[in-house]
Amino acid sequence: MSAAEKKDEAPTTSGTPKDGTKDDTKGTSKDRPKDAPKGGSTTTSTFLAACRGEKVDHVPVWFMRQAGRSLPEYRKLREGVPMLESCTRPEMVVEITMQPVRRYGVDAAIFYSDIVVPLKAIGVDLDIVPGTGPVVAKPIRTVKDVEPQLRELTPADVPYVTESVRGLVSELGTTPLIGFAGAPFTLASYLIEGGPSRDHRLTKELMYRDPATWDALLGRLATIAATFLRVQVKAGAKAVQLFDSWAGSLSREDYVKYVKPYAKRVLDAVADLDVPRIHFGVGTGELLGEMGDAGADVVGVDWRVSLSDALARVGSGRSVQGNLDPTVLFAPDEVMRAKATAVLDAGRKARGHVFNLGHGVLPATDPDALKRLVDHVHAYEVR
Numbered sequence: 001m002s003a004a005e006k007k008d009e010a011p012t013t014s015g016t017p018k019d020g021t022k023d024d025t026k027g028t029s030k031d032r033p034k035d036a037p038k039g040g041s042t043t044t045s046t047f048l049a050a051c052r053g054e055k056v057d058h059v060p061v062w063f064m065r066q067a068g069r070s071l072p073e074y075r076k077l078r079e080g081v082p083m084l085e086s087c088t089r090p091e092m093v094v095e096i097t098m099q100p101v102r103r104y105g106v107d108a109a110i111f112y113s114d115i116v117v118p119l120k121a122i123g124v125d126l127d128i129v130p131g132t133g134p135v136v137a138k139p140i141r142t143v144k145d146v147e148p149q150l151r152e153l154t155p156a157d158v159p160y161v162t163e164s165v166r167g168l169v170s171e172l173g174t175t176p177l178i179g180f181a182g183a184p185f186t187l188a189s190y191l192i193e194g195g196p197s198r199d200h201r202l203t204k205e206l207m208y209r210d211p212a213t214w215d216a217l218l219g220r221l222a223t224i225a226a227t228f229l230r231v232q233v234k235a236g237a238k239a240v241q242l243f244d245s246w247a248g249s250l251s252r253e254d255y256v257k258y259v260k261p262y263a264k265r266v267l268d269a270v271a272d273l274d275v276p277r278i279h280f281g282v283g284t285g286e287l288l289g290e291m292g293d294a295g296a297d298v299v300g301v302d303w304r305v306s307l308s309d310a311l312a313r314v315g316s317g318r319s320v321q322g323n324l325d326p327t328v329l330f331a332p333d334e335v336m337r338a339k340a341t342a343v344l345d346a347g348r349k350a351r352g353h354v355f356n357l358g359h360g361v362l363p364a365t366d367p368d369a370l371k372r373l374v375d376h377v378h379a380y381e382v383r
């Protein structure tokens, strides 16, 4: 049976959570935004069921950066089109988002866009430099930089997001689309440093030195991220992931004091939309409990912490996502399978487990290895 056929056989999401808990922040499908287009029904989605801690007949799997440079069909389509421009072309967004879904039969699609797209949309002078990442022309350093550079985002600023998501929902049928945004700290780090940074020195300096600017900046980024997520869900995205990729550079104490309140604002701002909220960062082993507590239904885990340790930190009231080391895709097949099985075994004890890598697919990854991994996860006996 193909993965796609198997997915269609998944039970409806009416099962009860294994630990008997009920999260009252989530309603039922009756509460779905009225203006959300119907598209294909995702009520049988194993991905959504696992996010909600409901019974599944196979472990759902998708990959961060499943679309992108590891796929030859992506590289071909993107030829001559700058990254940020490609995000504003709905036909291209739909095609690129669909490529890994068709190839791998993954249980969810991730919207092809970038965390800096909403910043670009409000006029921040930035670009994504291939091989480097986002580069900001005029970094934010004082409170006077915040307001002129960072106005509020409105849905009208990103019409191509609404159009792309709508197109995707009808194309995807029963496969749910995950919308996403960058969390305030991770976005702030690019805006303050002016580009990628190893130690986030300038970001932390501003955080410690200038509480007023920090609050103005992270507060504004929280509303921008929340609007970006709401636009995607209103257009039909069925789950959201908040990427606080660089939060792992903080001690737990500093995370709680300076960063968690703003991530919580974003997650709280989409709580009424009745979609699972995934919260992920790299190297966040020490922060997993706090990242769940910020308002996540699912906590993303990178590979530096074992999934069993992660479960103890996240607690039984939330699901987990992760956490195979992306370089394991370069290991011999039997090594990859054994390591994936170990992750799956640990995931059995979770309220719900969504299989993923611990961070994004590396550009040099062989797509055939990813396909074998998807098939391995789908063949894993859950009962």
Ligand SMILES: Cc1c2[nH]c(c1CCC(=O)O)Cc1[nH]c(c(CCC(=O)O)c1C)Cc1[nH]c(c(CCC(=O)O)c1C)Cc1[nH]c(c(C)c1CCC(=O)O)C2
Residues within 6 Å of the ligand: 063, 064, 065, 066, 067, 068, 069, 078, 083, 110, 111, 112, 113, 114, 115, 116, 128, 129, 130, 131, 132, 133, 134, 180, 243, 245, 360
């Ligand atoms: C930190 C961050 C960024 N962007 C993102 C994050 C958070 C996730 C993470 O922690 O990796 C999020 C993101 N960026 C992209 C997606 C699309 C969906 C997917 O995951 O498949 C998602 C979810 C497309 C992209 N975003 C980018 C690419 C590569 C662009 C290309 O093809 O040239 C893609 C497919 C560019 C980008 N954008 C960013 C970086 C660091 C880079 C890589 C720069 C490089 O190595 O060339 C910022």
